[in-house]
Amino acid sequence: MTLWGEIRPRVSHRRAGVVVIEVVNPATEEVLGTVRAGTAGDVDTAVTRAVTAFPAWSATSVAERLAVVRAVVAGLRARADELASTMTAEMGTPVTFARKVQVPNPVGIAEGIEAALAGGYFDGEEIGNSLVLREPVGVVAAITPWNFPLQQMVAKVVPALAAGNTVVLKPSELAPFTADLLASVLAGAGVPDGVFSLVHGTGPVVGEALAVHPMVDMVSFTGSTRAGRRVASLAADTVKRVALELGGKSANVVLDDADLARAVKIGVANAFMNNGQACSAWTRLLVPADRHDEALEAAVAAAAKYEPGDPALPATRLGPAVSAAQRDRVVGYIRRGVEEGAELALGGPDAPTSRGFHVAPTVFGQVRPDMTIAQEEIFGPVLSVLPYRDEDDAVRIANSTVYGLGGAVFSADPDRALAVARRLRTGQVDINGAAFNTSAPFGGYRQSGNGREFGTHGLAEFTELKSIQR
Incomplete structure (x- = not known):
């Protein structure tokens, strides 16, 4: 003591x-x-x-x-x-x-x-x-x-x-x-x-x-x-x-009028910040169904730049999981995603380095809202891309977990983004990549x-x- x-x-x-x-x-x-x-x-x-x-x-x-x-x-x-x-x-x-x-x-x-x-x-x-x-x-x-x-x-x-x-x-x-x-x-x-x-x-x-x-x-x-x-x-x-x-399982809702490339790039950075170990990370990327493949390709390209490395080096963007137990937990979720039929577009359960508790940056596509990787907090560099039919469906999916900590909305129309943000049952929502505010209340629903x-x-x-x- x-x-x-x-x-x-x-x-x-x-x-x-x-x-x-x-x-x-x-x-x-x-x-x-x-x-x-x-x-x-x-x-x-x-x-x-x-x-x-x-x-x-x-x-x-x-x-x-x-x-x-x-x-x-x-x-x-x-x-x-x-x-x-x-x-x-x-x-x-x-x-x-x-x-x-x-x-x-x-x-x-x-x-x-x-x-x-x-x-x-x-x-x-x-x-x-x-x-x-x-x-x-x-x-x-x-x-x-x-x-x-x-x-x-x-x-x-x-x-x-x-x-x-x-x-x-x-x-x-x-x-x-x-x-x-x-x-x-x-x-x-x-x-x-x-x-x-x-x-x-x-x-x-x-x-x-x-x-x-x-x-x-x-x-x-x-x-x-x-x-x-x-x-x-x-x-x-x-x-x-x-x-x-x-905990959290925050959704990044990309509306059909948004700059998709920008929204995905910012979303991947948020999902993988701090090695994916953030309770408010946007670990679910919700995109229009007819743009799913385009979004998945952009997410893979962005995530591939997060190469696991020595966190003490200034250029490193993705360090290790905090412990062997945490690494194993994340890898278990990746295996579960594959077992439940999600499309493994990048990464996977194999160790990317010979030393350290690293997890490969992983992106799943065609994720259903009821899949384990879309419902449970993983706490690692794992992103799930979920297609939605329309705006109401996107809000329904975003609110479909037991959590309600963070979230994001991207749209070319700020008023439309605000209207969707109001519908999300979560304690914080960032519109179009707005900056984190250390004087605004931080906490969650449910x-x-x-x-x-x-x-x-x-x-x-x-x-x-x-x-x-x-």
């Missing part, structure tokens, strides 16, 4: 009597180091410290917390190169993607919280004879994933602290070193002792101990839908607040979770409302 001010060195040896977790570089399969696996007892210690620290931290002024957030932003900027290279080493994201997205996005998220505090978010609201205030929830447990490790930690920890909560963070055991760097940034920003604690470990041990702990007031979780169900179930006994950002992150909407998740009648 790493408690405040006690960040442990990255050791690569085992110590007698201590359970450690090996951190493996997915591109080389070499062990980078180890972290000590936390226990339920470690969680209790961290939560107790958070409870003790809460009264003083929650009583700090907005100006004091704003100064801390500004210092966090400066700290992230100052350590941008180190953060990018660390994420590349421990979870395989291409270093260029890390420098352009994996670090800048968290900086933008923190800046959004900074703007909210500076803009008077906590000033209170007058409704008739009532003064309505936003106050901190209490002790927040943040459980974060490996695919966007810094982004998801910042999206939880920074707004939670800014709202006056204390935080216990359990990062993914696959990307723990990025968490150590964030802890160092928070220390440098002046976060007091006990206000933030970091406990490394596995979900079944540390994550579940946080979810059931009676002194934890809120759990904010990002991960698979399966794990999210487990967290919500465990947290229900103590009726704590639960925010869940879960089994993609509940709650929102980023900006004022994300800040609200970590607050309670109090009405004072006068």
Whole structure:
């Protein structure tokens, strides 16, 4: 366990009597180091410290917390190169993607919280004879994933602290070193002792101990839908607040008047970003039936440029899966697609490299909406091209999964695109490749979770409302 001010060195040896977790570089399969696996007892210690620290931290002024957030932003900027290279080493994201997205996005998220505090978010609201205030929830447990490790930690920890909560963070055991760097940034920003604690470990041990702990007031979780169900179930006994950002199976709806070549090129880039390991990736490409073959050909041409390689090299666009287990999971879905009759147009289950957990960029055509690869989250560089009859059919297919996290619409007519976007049952929709907004609410419908992150909407998740009648 790493408690405040006690960040442990990255050791690569085992110590007698201590359970450690090996951190493996997915591109080389070499062990980078180890972290000590936390226990339920470690969680209790961290939560107790958070409870003790809460009264003083929650009583700090907005100006004091704003100064801390500004210092966090400066700290992230100052350590941008180190953060990018660390994420590349421990979870395989291409270093260029890390420098352009994996670090800048968290900086933008923190800046959004900074703007909210500076803009008077906590000033209170007058409704008739009532003064309505936003106050901190209490002790927040943040459980974060490996695919966007810094982004998801910042999206939880920074707004939670800014709202006056204390935080216990359990990062993914696959990307723990990025968490150590964030802890160092928070220390440098002046976060007091006990206000933030970091406990490394596995979900079944540390994550579940946080979810059931009676002194934890809120759990904010990002991960698979399966794990999210487990967290919500465990947290229900103590009726704590639960925010869940879960899986997705997002559709890229290319309407019949769209620039098909442009839509497909942007769509492939989105589907394969971060090695295909993004919950909001547009993994389903929906195209008019009479242009399916043209779209498939364009998708194959675009996807072929994503040659698996060393993620530490600036030119690499597609790195490895995060682990051998994740690679095998993705390959299993590719085999399932072939078995169910989808047209394998590019790639396949065979390993494209002799070393590393790489998966070949894969494109399927003539995919039916009821196929497994069109319904379940694969989390790898696999794109499914689905034909549709008309606009209503496209919307029906887009809404035909249990998920509702992201999506896209391409059309030559912005008003038509907006009308279709409104019909998609999903938390975010990008029109014609619009830019990602780190201050707009991010979250999903249905089994993609509940709650929102980023900006004022994300800040609200970590607050309670109090009405004072006068």
